[in-house]
Amino acid sequence: MRIALYQPDIPGNTGAILRLAACLGFTVDLIEPAGFDLSDRNLKRAGMDYIERAALIRHSSWEVFERWRKGEGRRLLLFTTRAEARYTEFGYSKGDILLFGRETVGVPDNVHHAADARLVIPMQQGARSLNLAMSAAIAAGEALRQLG
Template sequence: MLNLVLFQPQIPPNTGNISRQCVGMNARLHIIGPTGFDLGDNAVRRAGLDHWDELHLSVHKNPDDFLKWLGDRTPWLVTKHGRIRYDKPEFGSEDIIILGSETNGLPEEWLQRWPDTTLYIPITGKIRSYNLANSAGIILAQASLKAGLFDK
């Protein structure tokens, strides 16, 4: 099962939409706190609709708790400053993919710690970035395909 990680998300509907994608693609959602909202927030649950109870969810109350869980594993980090285009890696079925918060992205020390596993999604238009939920969907679908998780 792929692990999709949100670093301190701030916008409830984004997290709700991402939770729905995780249920649909059978991925575990990790949320690193603190968040900009309560996970019981109606906006989160509305976006996740009736699938919230099917979600494989792990909540880490802060970055240190997440890093303890991570141990010596190397995650993929999604950032507009990434080195590798998102469709190039050969993802494994248990990989860990981290997306930053809507307002602050990922911690600089994490980007420096794992520079060789930073991913980017190309932007060809005149926008600063993609919506977090859209980015999560793009990455999660690509990783699932590459890991063979949709093969029957």
């Protein structure tokens, strides 16, 4: 499975997700531009020595990523607060890509509509959003649980 990050803003979150991916055997697709330099020390600090073990693929734009994804025939699962389907009620497959938007603004409508499924992690009323790295961990955990 894969985790895709759409133009991430916060290097610490990306580093934590790279560490998560290295430990769980996920590949991370980073859809540029990122809001930080990939050599950022916060990225390295959050990822610790796991960054060298993480499989990171950089895509220069959304369009480049989409061409690659469609060519691979992979489903794109967007995690968003604008969804109604709960992430625990969805059936995951090994080739799925779990997509997460920018910490500040999520994803634009064209990316939202391109997803094969839009999933939400339910929260208490009044809560705006979870930390991006926590959301990725929750989603990856459920996908792995289902797939054994």
